Every structure is written in structure tokens, then in C-alpha cells.
Amino acid sequence: MADRTYGDIPGFPVGTEFVNRTALAASKVHRPNQAGICGGIDGAESIVVSGGYIDDEDYGDELVYTGQGGNDPATKRQKADQELTRGNAGLARSQLDGRPVRVIRGAGGDPKYSPASGLRYDGLFRVVDHWHEIGKDGYRIWRFRLVTLDSTDLPPDSSGDAGPTERVATVVQRLIRSTKVAVEVKQKHDFTCQVCGLRLMTPAGPYAEAAHIRALGKPHDGPDVHSNVLCLCPNDHVRLDAGSIYIDATGIVRDSSTHAAIGPLRRSLAHNIDPTQLTYHREHHVP
Amino acid sequence: MADRTYGDIPGFPVGTEFVNRTALAASKVHRPNQAGICGGIDGAESIVVSGGYIDDEDYGDELVYTGQGGNDPATKRQKADQELTRGNAGLARSQLDGRPVRVIRGAGGDPKYSPASGLRYDGLFRVVDHWHEIGKDGYRIWRFRLVTLDSTDLPPDSSGDAGPTERVATVVQRLIRSTKVAVEVKQKHDFTCQVCGLRLMTPAGPYAEAAHIRALGKPHDGPDVHSNVLCLCPNDHVRLDAGSIYIDATGIVRDSSTHAAIGPLRRSLAHNIDPTQLTYHREHHVP
Helix, strand or coil: CCCCCCCCCCCCCCCCEECCHHHHHHHCCCCCCCCCEEEECCEEEEEEECCCCCCCEECCCEEEEECCCCEECCCCEECCCCCCCHHHHHHHHHHHHCCEEEEEEECCCCCCCCCCCCEEEEEEEEEEEEEEEECCCCCEEEEEEEEECCHHHCCCCCCCCCCHHHHHHCEEEEEEEECHHHHHHHHHCCCCCCCCCCCEEECCEEECEEEECCCCCCCCCCCCCHHHEEEECHHHHHHHHHCCEEECCCCEEEECCCCCEEEECCCECCECCCHHHHHHHHHHHCC | CCCCCCCCCCCCCCCCEECCHHHHHHHCCCCCCCCCEEEECCEEEEEEECCCCCCCEECCCEEEEECCCCEECCCCEECCCCCCCHHHHHHHHHHHHCCCEEEEEECCCCCCCCCCCCEEEEEEEEEEEEEEEECCCCCEEEEEEEEECCHHHCCCCCCCCCCHHHHHHCEEEEEEEECHHHHHHHHHCCCCCCCCCCCEEECCEEECEEEECCCCCCCCCCCCCHHHEEEECHHHHHHHHHCCEEECCCCEEEECCCCCEEEECCCECCECCCHHHHHHHHHHHCC
């Protein structure tokens, strides 16, 4: 496992500028001289956003970042599929672990947010989602949505008295949202997991999570409707979101690595599921 | 199940003032004429904070609210233990479901945040924690920490284009934070759950969660150290936090409702656990 440093590098605060990649590498804010991602199977510590990938999107406090590989540096176009390996696996691992990722913007990126020349350290982000899709050049690309660390990342007690060190120490690993639709779907299944049948009991009653099959929010823009939601236990919610399991066209839950059947998705007559959302999930979240 | 309305009541925006409880009840912002909690086993829709309980704490955007029961309205002192029933069960249920709770402050509450007279609707909060303790009068009280809905509660895509309706539609049901210590403990156990032995696999590698035995942040103020952290699967993390399971003084994991042994806590020679934190968990989170 590489000797990684996550979080801020002392002496190089947010806004620090670097004349070139050599200076940046010397600072250890982003160690590789060429690669856009500093990371491997154990996690990713930093990325450079500098316009090298045609599919990148920059919204300032949020990025949709294209993984590495299959890219022709001369033309910046994709010429082969990307795999969930090396830096791509690292960003996915940092999402699973809730690790902060240093973001460096370089000239060549979106002019609205990028420095006019050289490179600039723009602070810590967290990876909130990853999936694959067919990029503009027709090849499979891996995509990572990163957002700036914000108040969400503060420990619960830190209102007012947290210094900058504490700010970067705690990262959201996973955030489960609930909506009116979510609660209704859980009630239809009496909080019983549609994958494994578990009804997780607590002293205050049963607990389940509502999983949007096609995620809410950009870029997936799944609808918040009953037919796009499953009632799952936390473990199977993680498995579905991470692409460990999928539901095939006949309603069988399968393991993504072996495609072995786990069992039929448990259904309720009161709860219809939209098969196009299941297709979307298979096409974007199963490696 | 009661016919409940969660979220804002149309026509009564944040800041609406009411001359008395009768006017408040008529608005349906808080329906009971006397009770501080409008809720039952299916959830809680609103609370009134008006100084009726000696243990209440008000920090403006955050409240530590005492449950109902065992209180002498004449003296405002506790004279009996509280149970996790009625409105108390409702607040715990709203935490499990990720339901918004309307908060109304009345004269008599903390003068810093309360109206000088009458009552005022102060918006939507979410329940982030509940536990029991011995209150100032020597009886068991249930406690609920509520925080205002904030940007955390917006759906991921809503930056800039979310109206007030969307703001209240999505509530954080559960938020898992990660720290450097958390990742280290998970690595010591190779992401294997210390309760059930599951190593949850995803295409990007194994996934586990670090559970702080004594929670970080106020009012528990548990330390972020290895000996206060367990490596758990998401299901057992929910069970531990909710008090469905506990670890007894001999290291056996037990079901809270029956006290039956589930099995020994899986240990690693590289990971010592502080028994005083296990005691704290048993004393505050097991009903």
C-alpha cells in the first residue's frame, strides 16, 4: 500500500499557486508529474482538473470528473474504454472510506473556476458518487462526482468552536436522505428489505432505507416516485448503490461479480417498479 | 395510525406568531392544546419548546429536548421516570424515518431564542440523536437532539434552483462520518464486521463503517480514538446506535430486548477497546 497523505498538506493552504507540475509535485500537494489522479486501490489523495478530459464538468463547489485511461494526450479525446483500476479505483475507494481528496485546478480547465496560468490548490472535496457511462467519444468512461467539504463535514458538536484542523478531519462517508415518497415505500413493505427479507428492529420500531434505483440529483436526475424506489436494509442499500448487486430484467437479484442469482426481488402488489430504472442502474453502476 | 402532516403547514411560514396555544392548535402547526409533542408510535410532527422541562437546552439552530412524561406541571420538576412511548417514541421514529419536525418556541423558553410573549413557529428541524439519562431531578429522562434543516438536506442537484418546497421535502435520515481513526480501525479488521463477521464487498473493495461507541459531539463528547471505535457493517452500525444491541462487560454482543447472546465481539490483538465506553453505551442507549 502506498504511503499516502490525505487532507491538507501543511504549508500549502487553499489558494496556493504553483508555476508548473514540477513545483506542484515538489510540494506533495499532488505528487505525480503527469497523472491527473494520485491514487491506487487503497485510495486517492488528490486530483488535477485542467481540461485534459473532454467530459469533465466544473461547477465550482462541485465537479464531475472523468477517470483516467483510454485518453490520447495529444488530442484529449478518448480512444479506449476506461477500467475501475489505478486512480479510478482509488477515487471509488476514497468514496467508500469517506476520505478527503485534494483538488488542484490548472490553466486549461473551465475558465470560470481555473487559474489563468499554472496550477492552484483549491481545497478538499469528497467523492459522493461514481458510475460509468459512454463518453462523448463513444468509449466507456468512469465518472466521479466530488463536492467541497462543507458544514456537513463538521462533527456534531463543532458549531462555532471548530478550527480549520477539525474542519478537515471529518468527512461524510455516507449520507442517507429521506423523502415523503421514501417513507411511503418503506411502509408499503413494512420496513422489510426487498433483497434479503430482513426487518431490522430497533427499540423505536423497524428501520429501513429507501434506495432510489436511479439516483436523485444530477447527473442521473432520477424521479422521486414510488416506482423508482426500493425498500432495503442498510447493507443491501450499500450493495445496490455500489453496484455489488443488480436486478435483472426478470426481477432476480444478482451478484455483480458472478451474476449468480441471490433470489427474487421481494414485491408488494401495492408497489410497482419501473423496469427502465432498473436498466439504468445496470448500465451505469454495475462494472 | 394518526393522520399526520409533516413539514410546513401552508399559510404559516417560519416566524408566524400565535397569541396562545388555542390559536396555535387551530393553525394545525401544533395540534395538541397542552402536550409538548404532537406524535405517537408512527412519528412526531411538531414540538413546543417553552421552558416546561428543566433539562431542556436551546442553542438556536440546535436543541436538546426532554421527552414527555413524569413531569409535575406545577413545579416543572420530574417526579417519575420517562418511557420511550407516545411522543417520545414519535420523536425516535421521526429520527429513524428522517422526518422533519416543526419546532415552536414559546415565552418561557430560553430568552435568547424565545418570543417575549405567545408562541412562534421557528421552522423545521430533524432529530439526529436520542438517548436516556438521569435528569437533574434524579429520574430517567429521554433526550432528543434536533438540528435545523440546512443545506445538507437539499437533494444533490439542487444547488441554485431549489425553491422552498424542495428545501423541506428532503431530510437527512442518517449521516455516517469518517475520520482518520475510523479508517484505521476498519483496516485493522480488514473491513470485517466485529458483530456478525460480514465483509461487505463492492466492485471498489470492501465497505465497513466505524461506529463510535460513545458518540462524538455534544452532549456525549466521546473521543475519536481507536479504543472508542468498532468496525461494523451498516446493519450492525444501525443496531448499535439505536440500542438494538449492546456489548456486555464480558465482551458478548447481546440483543437489547431479550438480552440473549448474539455472539462474542470479534476482536483483533491490534485493537483494544475501552470498556468504559461500552458501559456508557449500555447506560444511555439501551432502553
